Amino acid sequence: MLEKLQPNEIVDSIYQINLSHLKEKGIKAVIADLDNTLVPWRSTEIKDTLTAWVKDVKDAGLNLAIVSNNTSSRVHTLSEQLGVIAVSKAVKPRRRAFRNIASQFSLIPSEIAVVGDQLLTDVLGGNRTGMYTILVTPMSNHEFIGTKLIRQIERFFLKRIKNKST
Numbered sequence: 139m140l141e142k143l144q145p146n147e148i149v150d151s152i153y154q155i156n157l158s159h160l161k162e163k164g165i166k167a168v169i170a171d172l173d174n175t176l177v178p179w180r181s182t183e184i185k186d187t188l189t190a191w192v193k194d195v196k197d198a199g200l201n202l203a204i205v206s207n208n209t210s211s212r213v214h215t216l217s218e219q220l221g222v223i224a225v226s227k228a229v230k231p232r233r234r235a236f237r238n239i240a241s242q243f244s245l246i247p248s249e250i251a252v253v254g255d256q257l258l259t260d261v262l263g264g265n266r267t268g269m270y271t272i273l274v275t276p277m278s279n280h281e282f283i284g285t286k287l288i289r290q291i292e293r294f295f296l297k298r299i300k301n302k303s304t
């Protein structure tokens with residue numbers, strides 16, 4: 139269980155991800171979570187820094203997709219504005235949405251990096267699918283009440299994961 143929760147990298151934000159390092163590892167696409175990874179929870183505003191990051195990812199020759207558990211049409215509104223494909227209601231950590239994106243890009247799982255702020259959805263789902271996983275610090279403390287409870291469980295695991303590498 140703990141092994142499946144271990145991200146390959148832990149960084150503060152998407153802006154700390156070393157894209158050329160990912161390329162060297164043979165990564166060809168990035169699947170990003172939406173809420174608290176790309177934008178604060180419930181936000182519909184796309185900051186210039188995010189637009190620039192999306193451009194950096196594409197300029198690096200990487201494909202980009204959004205996979206979100208959120209049900210709202212907001213996922214698709216934002217992804218369209220960013221010019222990337224998206225899957226909503228993804229039911230992460232289930233593998234289906236990740237596999238769906240892999241087949242849309244005609245890539246195998248090991249060629250894809252999953253970026254997200256939650257161990258039990260993003261990292262667990264990515265690891266289960268055989269993808270490279272990157273955990274980011276959540277952008278804001280405001281989130282779905284259910285997520286707040288999950289956070290407590292995640293903190294328990296995160297402590298152990300961080301201890302493991304020291």
Ligand SMILES: [Mg+2]
Pocket residue numbers: 171172173174175254255256
């Ligand atoms: Mg999230």
